[in-house]
Amino acid sequence: MSFIRNIFKNSRSEDDGNFFLHLEVILGFKPKSKTLYQKAFTHRSMNLRDNKGDPINYERLEFVGDAMLSAVIAAYLYEQVPHGDEGYLTKMRSKVVSREHLNELGKELKLIDIVKSRIPKSNFGNNIHGNLFESLVGAIYLDRGYKTCERFIFDRVITPHVDIETLEGKVISYKSLLIEWCQKEKNTFDFEVYEDTGKDEFKHFSVRLSINDKVVSKARATSKKKAEEKASKRAFFAFQKEITKHL
The missing domain is CATH 1.10.1520.10 (Ribonuclease III domain)
Structure with a gap:
């Protein structure tokens, strides 16, 4: 010591x-x-x-x-x-x-x-x-x-x-909440993640979130996980009434 x-x-x-x-x-x-x-x-x-x-x-x-x-x-x-x-x-x-x-x-x-x-x-x-x-x-x-x-x-x-x-009432992960809702309602979902070729100082990733083969939100962030979470949050507020009614 x-x-x-x-x-x-x-x-x-x-x-x-x-x-x-x-x-x-x-x-x-x-x-x-x-x-x-x-x-x-x-x-x-x-x-x-x-x-x-x-x-x-x-x-x-x-x-x-x-x-x-x-x-x-x-x-x-x-x-x-x-x-x-x-x-x-x-x-x-x-x-x-x-x-x-x-x-x-x-x-x-x-x-x-x-x-x-x-x-x-x-x-x-x-x-x-x-x-x-x-x-x-x-x-x-x-x-x-x-x-x-x-x-x-x-x-x-x-x-x-x-x-x-x-x-x-606090949401930890919008992605988890969204996936739970999709599974309960038998909705298909897909996170299409790709590397962003923008001019930012740090590498970014973009994501397109589709539900039932329709793009419902997009987001970009410095990691795949953050981009998916941001896209999920935007989708959550787009479907908030349906999601909170069934969870």
Whole structure:
């Protein structure tokens, strides 16, 4: 651990004060293991390794944080919705810990401001915000234990953002919703995806969504998945009355 501490001391000596000042405002308490939180905000591009040759970055803490968020949210929903079956509870938990929502939480706390990276922050994708939020939760659990981690999740996630009625009406994936409707109504559907040859700086993909052999929406984005989701969202609003009536 002293080896890791020395690495961070050398790489962050000028920024330590601001880093921990920002961190304590977010946490609401002083960390016991400063090294753990420094690791939680170290991107893999730093190429740091400990004396065993193991990488020093936030990815393993992200794994722990993901598990803790799922556990705390699951227990909360179990208590709050006694009538909900396993499928319902799973769907509701997915809405709380969706990548979109975690990204919003990371942005709200401005976690990207304190990440250590060799990559310019402007080059990061949107998911960096949610990844950092998960790694922070993982660090809290390993530093202070379950109760403190649970309290942080309640303060930052459940109390300000989790409302059962609102969650019930929240759509995570328009594509999944549309496919479910098509299957129930025995409608055929097809996502025709092709690489966009536009003049954008980054490669784009375009998609044509057809239902019953008729093109109902088009979209383009920087990945096939995003393009399909955008096209599905447009189709959903075109058929909203029919879809919500049968689901």
